Amino acid sequence: MTDQPLAGRTVVDLTTALAGPYATLLLAGLGATVIKVENPATGGDSSRNNAPYVGRDGLNLARRYDDDLSVSMLLRGRNKLSVTLDLKNPRSRAVFTDLVRDADILVENYSPGVTDRLGISYERVREINPRLVYTSISGFGAQGGPGSGKAMDSIIQALSGVMMTAGEPDEGPVRFGLPIGDLLAPLFAVVGTVSALLQAEHTGEGQHVDVSMLGALTSLVACEPFDAFEAVGLPQRTGSMVPRLAPFGILPALDGYLALCAPTDAFAHGVLRAIGRPDLADDDRYRTRDQRVRAADELHELIREWCRVRPLAEILAAFTAEGVPAAEVREPREAVRDPLVLAREEVVPLTHPRHGAVADLAGTGVPIRFSGARVALDRPAPGLGEHNEHVYRELLGYTEQQVADLVAEAVI
Template sequence: MQQPLSGVRVIDLTRILSGPFCTMLLGDMGADVIKIESGRDGDPIRKAGARVNELSWYFASFNRNKRSMALELRSARGKEILARMLQTADVLVENYRPGVLAEMGFDDERLGQLNPRLVVASITGYGTSGPYADRPAFDFVIQAMSGFMSTNGPEGTPPIRSAPPITDLVAGLYAAYGVVNALRTRDRTGQGQRVDSSMMGGMVSMFAYLTSDYLATGALPQRTGNDHPITAPYGLFSTSDGEIAVAPSTDEILLRFLTLIGLAHLMDDPRFKTNALRMFHRKELNAMIDEQLSSDTQANWIRRLNDGGVPCGKVQDIGEVMRDPQMLHQEMVLDIEHPGHGQVKMVGFPVKLSGSPCAVRHPAPEYGQHTAEIMRELGLAEDGKPLSSAA
């Protein structure tokens, strides 16, 4: 099967999460991703998270569809081999601190000389230039610096971080998006280009109405917990046996919601006639809704409201999500046979292509598993020099 990126070779110099997530996405779409690893143990994520049969499922989940090559890039020999690989590659992805690749002898001029068609993607904390470019970056710090944390949490409480490493994932997603666009441009021009994706820039792009309203009014968004910052009612409400999330985002859906729970008359109440008034009187309105919903169970309200065209659901834990019939139907939980480690469960593909779908062609590689194979492809199998030797 020809996938969208079949025939595209990606040299992956990344580790930890943002870069490996980017190259995983490219690999899922068919690219031949060669993961360059160095040191005694390779990517540190190989030892992170829960391990089953001596395999990190964290590593396995983000490094599927890749081949691993052990290569010491600080040695002259390693740089020579990398240069040879780049001459025929389509994409180079790296998430070093800005300037490190150039220090290794691979600045933009050298890369252009090696391969003018090469797309070079850099994933950084703050961008490859600017006053913060050299700062070390980590998800928690970027959540704070980007403004993301300032918007999370209930009113009157300290800012709260998101549990998932959202800034890494957004940066990796944008980098993959940039790469496929650069490849499309290369189809027309024949020339590669640089793609820069930053954790902070990616997060700032995600604020939607929070930034647009601030830029329009100068008023900072306030933390509202599970209530919506600009719409009411909208949030978590209490039934007789648990909470449900309800999102009546328009007046039409709100009327359906209030009618179904027996509060349609509130649409004529002077306190609730407009969204601005409902926002002002939100605590009163929420209390009335909670009282009505407490007359029946979570499951019954979820069924009745969804059947009536009102978006709602329960707050599921991760275990419930992994067993959710919709997620199972969408194949969002995969069982992958990993030689030597047994079956590995991982999250599936969120993007579905009808004619050239994503696939796990091979599981995450052992450290250096494909070194000899790749050396043969480069015509270097018989040179007799070990890859880790210094010049």
């Protein structure tokens, strides 16, 4: 489609697991042609073997039929073309060269040193196509880091400090439930990739875009001055409440939980009116923000006791009437089915490429709206090597015999 922001751009996708594939998923949603290169010797992207699976019988914890697809691949593989290519096979070099010669972008998330061993490093690819934007997503950056240089999301969370920003002060570290390290780095990678693509249009030169999971997540930890909090005696870990913004936090209701965000005088006084204590707005303990911070525990307990015996609907109606920001705390399944995010296609239904909507599944969309362009993740995930014929024969111009020889020699 020519009405998409990255229409006409080709991406060679050498990624696996989550961080890399999420970056190329976004590029695909923005309209780029993403050619996902998978190793036939290992069964392709590791996500293809992530439980649960979906197929003709719906969802199952184990694969039952040959055409069952991992939900992970069903989500991350959309709008991509899958080809097989064993980059460890010496004969793959010529095929790889043909793939990148006219490409605009290459994205890889190998451990440091692997691309050198495979002969597909930035320096090598630059010789083939100097205009190409070569994006690397890794745990610690292209130069490597602690230990082996390999990184998983929990390792990145641990090293970034984010595990010590949540939870109660006297508790152990808390792992963020969403794989935030894996999901954050690809966002920066896409920003860097598109920026480098724009620069290449002016200079005629591509470049290496290097994003580390640790750096991306730690940079966000540094957006909050936790070191300053510690220096002035403010706790860094405060559990469900945030005393320095009081009243602010997660509160229990009779039938669930709500998030309350009332750090300003206007919001805080609205809370006091909502709970039937307008007199406290002039109390020296709660009149100003600094006073509320000093009396945060007492103020939060007052609000907590009022909320605890009332249903969510009543509480939210009372706060809303006073203009106070508050919302129910949703379960993920309910949240991803919000009519608003569905209407904006920020979340979209997932369907099996052969069996359709055999399970009620929701997946990420492209959460960006353009006034003059279309973005979408509307094509199902491919089978392993499903587009070999299309890419090798139609796009690269290989003959039938050439493709047959590559298959016979286990190159593809």
